[in-house]
Amino acid sequence: MLLTKRLVIRRYELSDANALVTAKQATHEHLKPWFKWAHETATLETELVTIQNFHTQEAEGRKWPHGLFLHDGTLIGGIGWWIIREDAPSFELAYWMHTDHLNNGYMTEAVHAVIEALFSNNGAQRVVIGCDTRNLASAAVAKRLHFRHEGTHCNERRDICGELNDSHIFAHTPQSWENAKTKFANAMPSS
Amino acid sequence: MQLRTKRLVLRAYESADAAALCEAKDISHEHLKPWMPWAQERPTLEKEEGTIAYFNQKEADGKEWTRGLFLHDGTFVGSSGYRLEEADVPSFEIGYWLDIRHIKQGYMQEAVRAQTEYLFTQKGANRVFIQCHTGNAASAKVARELGFEQEALLRNERRHVDGTLADSFIFAHTPESWAKMSAKTSSK
DSSP, X not given: OEEOSSEEXXXXXXXXXXXXXXXHHHHHHHHTTTOGGGGSOXXXXXXXHHHHHHHHHHHHTSEEEEEEEETTOOEEEEEEEEEEETTTTEEEEEEEEOXXXXXXXXXXXXXXXXXXXXXXXXXXXXXXXXXXXXXXXXXXXXXXXXXXXXXXXEEEEEOTTSOEXXXXXXXXXXXXHHHHHHHHHHHOTTO | OOEEOSSEEEEEOOGXXXXXXXXXXXXXXXXXXXXXXXXXXXXXXXXXXHHHHHHHHHHHTTSEEEEEEEETTSOEEEEEEEEEEETTTTEEEEEEEEOGGGTTSSHHHHHHHHHHHHHHHHSOOSEEEEEEETTOHHHHHHHHHTTOEEEEEEEEEEEOTTSOEEEEEXXXXXXXXXXXXXXXXXXX
16 A cells, blocks of 8 residues: 555455446546446446456456545545566556546656655566557656656557557656656755 | 578478577577577577477467578578567567578578568568667667667666666567568669
8 A cells, every 4th residue: 555645545445346436437438548448337246346356466466456545535546557577677557547536646646656666665677657649648647757758669559449559658767766756856845 | 481582491490400400509609698598508409309399389379480590502590580469459579590600691681571571461460570688789780771660768678688687679660661661672
C-alpha cells in the first residue's frame, strides 16, 4: 500500500467490486478506446472475477494491479505495474481514471508514488509507460513526471477497432528520476 | 521456408549441420562473446546438436524460425531468424550473427533483406524490427543499411553479458517504409 498526500494506492479487496462496477460503468465511453477490458459491461459478477484475477496475478509475482482511493475511501481509478525483465529489473505502468476525477493531478500523484517505490524498494533500473500515440491524457502524465520520450514504435499494436497504431515509449531510469525529482523540488520551493 | 538469394541459401538446420555450426561458433567465439548470451562458453558438438533440436522445437511451436545461412556451395556462414512478437499485428523481430570468417561481405544484409521481404509479402507482417545493444555497431549497420528506421533508444533495457546495464536500439520497418526502400534500391 502507498499513501500520498491525497491518495491511498492499495490492492483491491472483493468488497471493492461494487465501487469498481460504478466507476467502470461511469467511465465506459472514456476508457473504451484504450482498454480491451472496457469493452465489456462491468457487472458485480464480472468485477468479482476481475478482482480474483488481480489477486492471482499478484500471487504469481508478475503483475500488481492496484486501486486508487481518496483518503475518504472513494475509488477514483486504477494503476498497475508488471515486470518486463528480471535480469535488468524493469517495470511497465498502466493506469486509468474515473471521469469524475479527471484534471486534479491525481494520476500524476499516483504515478509519482509508484515509480518512487519501484526505484527505491523494488530495485527497478527502468520504468516504462507505453501508450497509444493518440492517448494524450496518458502521455500528459508521463510528460508531467519528466519521463523521457525514448521513441515511437510504428504499427506496434492494434487498437480496439482492429486498426494498427503506433505506441509512444516513455521511460525513467534511476538517474533520470533523481534529476526529475530535483527539478520538482526547485519548481516548488515552498512545498 | 527456404529462401534463396544471389549468394545465399537460408534454410532450416538439420542435425547434420551441428558440426558446421559448432566450428563456426568456435572460430567466432571471441567475436560473438561480447554480444551473445549463448556464446559465453565454447561450443561442443553435443551442445550444438541440442541447439538444432531446440530450433526445430521452437519452429514447431510456431513462434520462432531460425535459419542457417549457406553459400550456394554449401559453406555455412552464419545464422539468422525471426520471432513472432505480436500475432494480431503481426510483428516480427529479426536476429542474426555471422561467422567471423565471412564478415564484411554484405551477407547479413542480403539475408535480412530476404527475410524482411518474405515477412512483408508472404507472412502479412505489418512491422518488422531489429533490436540491438547500442554498442553493437555491426548489428546496427545491417539495420541502417537496409533503411530500418531507428525508432527508439531504450535506456537500461537489458543486462549485458558482462553484467552491466545496457541500452538498446530499436530499428523498424512497416510495409510502407519497406516498399519505399525496395523501390529505391531496385531503381539503382
